Amino acid sequence: MSFARVAVIGLGLLGGSVARAVHAHLPDAMTTGFDADPAVRERAREIGLANFVPETVAEAVTGADLVVLCVPVGAMATAGAAILPHLAPGVIVTDVGSSKASVAKALAEVLPGISVIPAHPVAGTEQSGPDAGFAALFRNRWCIVTPPAGADEAEVARVMAFWEALGARVETMDAEHHDRVLAVTSHLPHLIAYTIVGTASDLEEVTQSEVIKYSAGGFRDFTRIAASDPTMWRDVFLSNREAVLEMLQRFSEDLTELQKAIRKGDGAMLFDTFTRTRAIRRSIIEMGQDDARPDFGRSHT
Numbered sequence: 063m064s065f066a067r068v069a070v071i072g073l074g075l076l077g078g079s080v081a082r083a084v085h086a087h088l089p090d091a092m093t094t095g096f097d098a099d100p101a102v103r104e105r106a107r108e109i110g111l112a113n114f115v116p117e118t119v120a121e122a123v124t125g126a127d128l129v130v131l132c133v134p135v136g137a138m139a140t141a142g143a144a145i146l147p148h149l150a151p152g153v154i155v156t157d158v159g160s161s162k163a164s165v166a167k168a169l170a171e172v173l174p175g176i177s178v179i180p181a182h183p184v185a186g187t188e189q190s191g192p193d194a195g196f197a198a199l200f201r202n203r204w205c206i207v208t209p210p211a212g213a214d215e216a217e218v219a220r221v222m223a224f225w226e227a228l229g230a231r232v233e234t235m236d237a238e239h240h241d242r243v244l245a246v247t248s249h250l251p252h253l254i255a256y257t258i259v260g261t262a263s264d265l266e267e268v269t270q271s272e273v274i275k276y277s278a279g280g281f282r283d284f285t286r287i288a289a290s291d292p293t294m295w296r297d298v299f300l301s302n303r304e305a306v307l308e309m310l311q312r313f314s315e316d317l318t319e320l321q322k323a324i325r326k327g328d329g330a331m332l333f334d335t336f337t338r339t340r341a342i343r344r345s346i347i348e349m350g351q352d353d354a355r356p357d358f359g360r361s362h363t
């Protein structure tokens with residue numbers, strides 16, 4: 063059974079994309095939206111992000127049968143506590159947070175007695191804010207649903223069907239496992255990008271203008287990732303601390319091996335490593351994990 067009234071809390075990149083995708087794929091659903099920032103609410107009204115963008119969170123969630131929390135992971139508990147008194151009986155609350163175990167724990171604490179079925183659409187860009195979202199963001203991308211122990215199967219199925227309707231490929235996963243997988247596939251790459259761009263800009267012998275002027279290829283790709291939202295990523299690293307630190311340790315060890323190979327002139331080791339990683343890139347492309355970002359030639363509706 064599809065949802066009749068979807069409330070989106072947090073109207074940035076993800077919230078804006080969810081609202082747009084609901085309009086595109088579930089035209090019978092009414093959308094409401096709320097953001098803690100009055101300027102974002104105003105802009106959301108101007109661009110028609112949701113059918114109704116009231117001044118209070120109470121009005122946004124009243125009567126909703128699905129509430130999608132699209133706020134930074136560090137703000138999930140505050141957003142959850144704010145909606146609790148206004149939720150309709152039978153409502154399902156979900157979220158789009160990039161880390162899952164700590165968010166699930168925080169939401170369970172502030173939403174006692176409410177069905178919370180967390181999810182993570184593994185789709186995004188380095189942009190943020192209400193203008194950044196687009197309806198095709200989730201098309202052909204994975205959405206990982208992490209039902210808590212004892213979750214109602216029918217409710218889990220409804221949340222999965224919601225994300226499928228928005229174009230995603232959906233799988234369920236244990237929240238802790240999700241956090242370990244995403245630590246290496248998403249969180250660590252962002253940390254590396256933030257580091258390398260910071261390192262380049264700190265080099266005394268290379269001027270800022272040279273960094274900008276000669277940033278082509280590899281470095282340029284890192285600068286895109288390193289332009290990602292500081293609030294969002296601060297919260298991701300603080301909330302998924304254990305898994306990120308574990309993956310960072312492994313990464314440091316592997317980096318040291320490469321460092322040794324370069325020092326010793328071990329070309330075979332470098333060649334074998336680069337051959338293995340090239341195969342991974344090809345597998346990703348063969349799996350159809352193509353990119354839905356507008357600058358990759360997709361529709362921006």
Ligand SMILES: NC(=O)c1ccc[n+]([C@@H]2O[C@H](COP(=O)([O-])OP(=O)(O)OC[C@H]3O[C@@H](n4cnc5c(N)ncnc54)[C@H](O)[C@@H]3O)[C@@H](O)[C@H]2O)c1
Nearest residue numbers: 072074075076098132133134135137159160186187190191
């Ligand atoms: N950006 C990505 O690539 C991406 C991808 C997948 C999941 N996510 C997750 O989606 C969530 C939102 O990220 P985003 O990229 O849309 O960020 P964003 O900065 O574009 O939007 C977040 C919005 O939440 C609002 N907000 C903050 N606290 C609030 C509160 N208590 N109540 C209501 N509104 C509040 C902010 O004002 C802001 O407009 C995060 O949890 C993030 O981890 C992001």
Ligand SMILES: O=C(O)C(=O)C[C@]1(C(=O)O)C=C[C@@H](O)C=C1
Nearest residue numbers: 160183184185186187188247248
């Ligand atoms: O493509 C990007 O810009 C992203 O960083 C998107 C990305 C990712 O790492 O893949 C970032 C965070 C999310 O939670 C999900 C997706």
